[in-house]
Amino acid sequence: MSTGPDQSPKRGHHRTKPHKPIRRTHTVLVLALGIAVWLFIGLVPLHLMHNLAMAPAWFVIGAAFIPLTLLWIMVHRLTPLDTLTPEKIVQTAAIGGLLAFTLGGTLDSLVTLIPQEVVGGEGVTSLALAGIVEEFAKAVLIVAVGWKVAKTTRNGLFLGGAIGIGFAVLETTYYIWEAFGTGAPSPLVAAADVALKRGLLSPLMHPLWSALLGAAIFHAASRTGRYRLTFGVIGAYLGVALLHGLWDSAGSLVEIATGSAVAGALATWGSLIVVGLVGGFVWRHVARRSRAALEATAVDPGSAPASATGSGSPAAEAPAAV
16 A cells, blocks of 8 residues: 555655755855955056055955955844844944954053064064953953843854954954055055955954854853853963964964074964864854754753843844844
């Protein structure tokens, strides 16, 4: 006897699987548009017409087209369970990134007052401590902007990443401007080189580090809804600060130790690979576990910690994904 369609275990199994509609985020289009505008300004108004009034816009777009694409992706990754809105993510990137950059720059300036050896125009101590100083500044802003946000690991990833994006845009803008001013005889080429290098590497720098730090801070607070200084938070802070410091100073330290610029360059690129692989693997692991945990609480609400809905709207009333 043949089995009817409604009696087929296999077909019934497939019908019970939740259907996830395909969301068209047009990420490639957004990235391509940013690159196209940046190239046009650089080639036509600046290079051909020598209109230096367009230089600030070119600096900002060059610093922002990759980080803002990341922000676009983050906004479209939000789900109703995240209890975050796109507006909150954008505000965090703009205001939180600006304040973190301001605090970090102030602390960096204090570190430069320490007597230290200079390599390539940069103080070695300043480079080595940059991770400790700047990740501390971002941690302060993560706590501040997330004060009334539901304390979940995934929300910490989003808010920390948004602050890192704002920080990265401002810092890269400075480096492009510096290269433009000191890159004679080809300032445009020097500035474009900085924009491309830092733009391509930006996903592995500030957004990644502060996302991991935000996840650790929010995870520690997820049980009670209150921030706690745990060994996990301290370990995450020291870990991202070490990755940050290694990224900044590995080449200079090796060059001092060996007296070889080639060895320093190899160490720089080696550190980029190590930091990128380690940081990316940890981020992927945290992101997957936090999403699985959040989805599990949606299936069994009784298993959710008391802070899952934070001090704002409950998860069920959170805004739908974009």
